[in-house]
Amino acid sequence: MTATVRRLTAEEIDTDGFLALLGEAAGLDTDALIRIRDVEFPTMTVVGTVDGSVLGFAAFGADTHGEDRTELHYIAVAHEARGTGLGSRLVDAARRADTTRPLYASTDDDAVDFYRRLGFVVADAPRDPRWPTRQRYDCLLDPLGEPAELTLDAYRAHARRYAQRTPATPSPLVAELAARLPVGSCVLELGSGPGRDADALEAAGFAVDRTDAAASFVAMQHDAGHRARLLDVRDADFGGPYDGVFASAVLLHVERPRLGGVLSRARMATRPGGVMIASFKKGDGEHWSDAKLEVPRHFVLWREDALADAFATAGWTDVEVWDSSSPHAAEAWITVTARNGSRD
Template identity: 40%
Template sequence: MTQSPESTNAATLAAYEAGAGAYVEGTPATPPDRLTGVFNLLATHVRPPATLLEIGSATGRDADLLEERGYAVTRTDAATSFVNLLRRRGLAVDRLNVLTDEVRGVYDVIYANAVFLHFSRGELVGVLARMLPHVRARGLLVFTVKGGTGEGWSTHKLDLPRHFTYWQEPALRRLVASTGWQVLELTVATGADTEWLTVIARPAV
């Protein structure tokens, strides 16, 4: 049975709420090479101590590494489970669901690793358009999604269902450009069993 975007998002968020512990256990402390490459690309366009809004901080690993590089990171997550986890570490973090909540502030960088892949194509159009006023004129939007075709559910890593939308480079490039962004980089990296697409874009005007 086909589910509406609202129900797919609710089910995916519920999986993270219930499975935060398993997600932490299944997330390596050391980032994969593809993410190190993303951080290096980011630094060629916007250098520390730039301000950076992270959407979907989860375990906090990426934010920690970005702070080590000198970025001023604002952590957020849509799942209360991850917000509480980070607060127990003594970190400042806000609950933010970019599909339903107002984004506050203007940043040099908005960064979202493996978050936008849960959104439908129509939802991603809306999210990218809503991000535009919150990035400075020479700032960046950086995000990653999974390569492939179509969409579907996966219980990998959590043993709970999460919804994924898969992307191919030409369609993703067109969609990003259609929402007011200029694509600076669109890279493809292949992991053990997953193709990852990374977009680095800045406001087109």
């Protein structure tokens, strides 16, 4: 079972098959199910897996008891998809929708062992008037933690896999930076990863300070005979001054409210007249993706206007923002270049 877990559309939810699945989750009559679908679901997030029909779904959202936690309100897996791990993937999707809050579910004897196996702490709960004869249980799972930290954990654990699955050809950002800085300039690279762009910049005559917050990537660069150091863009002083700051596909992991601080510190680390270049994934909102590493990484998507504002607010001048997507790529990208026009 590899079909992705994603948000279900209104059309997918509005099918007889879906209502039958909801019936298995809720154990209520058709009128009650239709009320849940039409009144409760619009206030919740409903994710699931579709392969012809909906094979499983989870509906979650605000906690109905007023607690500061996500509540998993309904979850069901079709008979043909049982034993495939889909149930645990649905719970994981609910947990990842807000990794900073605990996940809560109320259940009965039929499903309590499912929650126990996933690590929920289980406690007896008062009976529910909707199912007066059934023993109920409260199930609680700890929050996962900050998305950016979990993403970094994925890189720490899978640096080699990332290196093997990333083309050796340098990013187009290398040529863009080279067109804006004289040969011999000193460049700070944020999130160097395996170092393909640093290699290309050095081959073009630049001096590169290779950095990454994942010790596994720093070690990989040491093994290849390079100097490299640990630097977490979220809170480090970047040092300097440098002639340029290079960040290819790195700042897309920084939580939106923290990007401004990162850009300010990057500017303070850049000489007057120096240049920054960075790339971001284009779109709205944020999401988790298993692509490439097969473990979830968190991405914050950006639009051109918002990035132009963020760079300008951080004091950068001559900000240029453009759609740098490859013609046939599935994902859209944005590149930003900016100059430190200040005299401080």
